[in-house]
Amino acid sequence: MPTLRIDGLDVTVEPGTTVLEAANFLGLEIPTLCHMDGLSPYGGCRLCLVEIGTGDKARLVSSCTYPAEGGLVARTNSKRVIRTRKMMVELLLSVCPSSKTIQDMACRLGVSRTRFKARNDDCILCGLCVRMCSEQMMAGAIDFTFRGNKRKIMTPFDKKSAVCRTCGGCMYVCPVCMLRCQGPNPPTVVCGSCYNLEPTCTEHFDDYMCYLGTTGSCGTCVREKRPESKKEEATR
Ligand code: FES
Incomplete structure (x- = not known):
């Protein structure tokens, strides 16, 4: 069984273990975004970077x-690792600035603003939804398409999928999902669609598991039209 050294601590692990798993076994915390237990590793967000090797041969993986x-x-907290992780989270923030998950991650890493121009996309290409759909839901309804800056995730030919069971698994794991119902919590920047949470939602949220569906899809929350502001009314 291989023995490696992480942050000065020796650890022996089973063959096939990743550095992240070995570090977690030692109780060392490494931030992750595109990693989820039960799904195959993908390496898309680069937040879990660590530095391996020594001297001139040291590199980030x-x-x-x-x-x-x-x-x-391996070193999980060297200056180079921390600096690069901060830059990665800044990049993610610029792609999806309204994602609560990314905002929380940025906060944890001590990043409060991004130097990069906001793109306000709705996908960071972490691939969690693709892996969830194919590996856990056994559907394979969505996948990556195109290359480079045109890369995106969609159904074949962008048509309604015949194999999608609308289980909501993809939305459930998506770190930037803007549609998923957040439950009976006050509206946030991520979810404000069912701004009118009434006792019906609070009572039935757990029973209906409506967090697996789009906001309001369970039908338990009272959906009324957002009251128009006086200024909007005046401009009509
Ligand atoms: S968690 Fe390892 S690259 Fe995203």
Whole structure:
């Protein structure tokens, strides 16, 4: 069984273990966004970067995909790792600035603003939805298409999928989902669609599991038209 050293601590792991799993076994915390237990590793967000090797040969790798090899020396919190992680979260923030998950992650990493221009996209290409659909829901209704800056996730030919069971699994794992019902909580920047949460929602939220559907799809929340502001009325 391979023995490696992470942050000065030796650990022996089963063959096939990743550096992230070995670090977690030691109780070392490494931030992740595109990693989820039960889904295959993908290495899309690069937040789990660690530095391996020493001297001039030291390099950054994503710990969720890098195998824990015998004799490996890894650092999870070097200056280079922290600086790069901060830049990665800034980039993610610029792609989806309204994602509560990314905002929370940025806050945890001590990042309060991004130097990059906001794009306000609705996908960070983490691939969680694709893996959830094919590996857990056994549907394979969506996948990556195109390359480079045109890369996106969609159904074949962008048509309604015949194999999608609308289970909501993709939305449930999406870190930037703007549609998923957040339950009977005050409206947030991520979810404000069912701004009119009434006792019906509060009472039935758990029973209906409506967090797996789009906002308001369970029909338990009282949906009324948002009252128009006086200014809007005046401009009519
Ligand atoms: S968690 Fe490893 S690259 Fe996203």
